[in-house]
Amino acid sequence: MTICTPGKGHHMIQFDAVHKRFPNGTTAVHDLSLEMPEGGVTVLVGSSGCGKTTTLRMVNRMVDPTSGTIRVGGRDVLEQDAAELRRSIGYVIQQSGLFPHRTVLDNIATVPLLLGWGRRKARARAAELLETVGLTAEAGKRYPHQLSGGQQQRVGVARALAADPPVLLMDEPFGAVDPVVRSQLQDELIRLQKELSKTIVFVTHDIDEAVRLGDRIAIFRTGGHLVQCAAPAELLARPADDFVADFLGAERGLKLLSLTTLADVPRGPAPEGGTWKLVLDEARRPQAWRTEGAEIPVRPLRDTDSLLAALNESIASPTGFVARVDADGALTGVTSRAEIHEHAGEAHSSHSTAGAAI
Numbered sequence: 585m586t587i588c589t590p591g592k593g594h595h596m597i598q599f600d601a602v603h604k605r606f607p608n609g610t611t612a613v614h615d616l617s618l619e620m621p622e623g624g625v626t627v628l629v630g631s632s633g634c635g636k637t638t639t640l641r642m643v644n645r646m647v648d649p650t651s652g653t654i655r656v657g658g659r660d661v662l663e664q665d666a667a668e669l670r671r672s673i674g675y676v677i678q679q680s681g682l683f684p685h686r687t688v689l690d691n692i693a694t695v696p697l698l699l700g701w702g703r704r705k706a707r708a709r710a711a712e713l714l715e716t717v718g719l720t721a722e723a724g725k726r727y728p729h730q731l732s733g734g735q736q737q738r739v740g741v742a743r744a745l746a747a748d749p750p751v752l753l754m755d756e757p758f759g760a761v762d763p764v765v766r767s768q769l770q771d772e773l774i775r776l777q778k779e780l781s782k783t784i785v786f787v788t789h790d791i792d793e794a795v796r797l798g799d800r801i802a803i804f805r806t807g808g809h810l811v812q813c814a815a816p817a818e819l820l821a822r823p824a825d826d827f828v829a830d831f832l833g834a835e836r837g838l839k840l841l842s843l844t845t846l847a848d849v850p851r852g853p854a855p856e857g858g859t860w861k862l863v864l865d866e867a868r869r870p871q872a873w874r875t876e877g878a879e880i881p882v883r884p885l886r887d888t889d890s891l892l893a894a895l896n897e898s899i900a901s902p903t904g905f906v907a908r909v910d911a912d913g914a915l916t917g918v919t920s921r922a923e924i925h926e927h928a929g930e931a932h933s934s935h936s937t938a939g940a941a942i
């Protein structure tokens with residue numbers, strides 16, 4: 585049995601020896617002990633049918649466990665009224681689950697109204713949340729089918745946040761949108777989470793999404809077995825077994841580089857007198873690489889960009905150099921392909937030999 589205990593912080597959600605067997609004999613979750621830290625994102629991943637959704641739905645009692653205990657905020661969920669518990673936990677699903685005959689604003693106001701906030705206050709809160717999730721006031725007057733898939737998902741997130749619940753359950757929330765919109769929605773969630781620090785349980789099939797969003801990732805295999813639960817860097821550097829390694833994919837080394845920033849990689853002055861010259865504007869912002877008779881665009885990187893982005897840029901740049909800039913876009917120096925390569929190798933081996941699971 586894999587037990588996941590993430591350090592000393594407070595655990596908002598605790599699964600203790602939880603088992604779920606459906607009446608038809610299917611074991612969806614097998615002897616699960618898992619703790620989810622307060623204010624952190626725990627991502628549940630694994631192949632289809634491995635029990636992720638069932639695990640998620642046991643948190644708000646949409647499914648009850650056959651045995652074992654689940655606590656939210658220290659309280660056994662089975663000792664709480666199911667409807668009340670559900671209203672106190674935000675829930676976002678793949679198809680947004682919006683009421684088709686209610687306006688977007690009224691959809692978002694659903695839980696506050698159920699909680700007896702009164703129409704005016706509930707709508708004011710809904711209007712505030714529309715803005716929080718990046719939608720216009722005008723969108724609030726429309727009906728769900730008049731929005732794009734990505735916009736509907738934003739409304740789903742706003743609705744889940746309406747009563748400011750401490751816990752959010754998100755079941756493949758971005759599964760039905762195209763990759764560009766998906767990436768935007770992930771960015772938005774990261775931004776929101778920095779502000780709101782909710783305890784989030786997030787189900788996905790997509791390991792890249794898990795690595796991007798998760799503070800911790802729990803990997804399940806068929807039969808509802810938890811195989812490994814760790815911070816993304818730990819998981820990528822030291823998969824517990826072949827199943828996890830296969831699930832992470834052949835590019836797990838590159839994924840690991842996506843978690844390391846460029847900040848510690850040294851930089852030097854831009855090359856002078858060589859084949860390529862870096863053209864700057866009056867604010868020292870890089871404009872292009874220039875060589876005799878040609879100019880090619882430059883894509884400068886900041887210290888907060890990842891080593892993976894740097895590696896990619898160093899390969900794409902015919903000069904072999906990556907231009908580095910500060911927050912205002914002004915040049916701070918350049919780094920060569922060789923240096924980036926060297927640091928990528930070091931970052932990889934330092935993760936692989938780092939201490940025990942965090």
Ligand SMILES: Nc1ncnc2c1ncn2[C@@H]1O[C@H](COP(=O)(O)OP(=O)(O)OP(=O)(O)O)[C@@H](O)[C@H]1O
Pocket residue numbers: 606607608610611612630631632633634635636637638639789
């Ligand atoms: N109400 C139910 N009755 C019987 N079996 C069920 C029920 N709900 C889920 N199952 C079964 O339990 C197992 C786990 O299902 P679950 O939906 O939790 O998996 P999942 O990992 O979320 O899958 P997916 O990624 O495909 O959504 C599956 O074998 C599924 O068929």
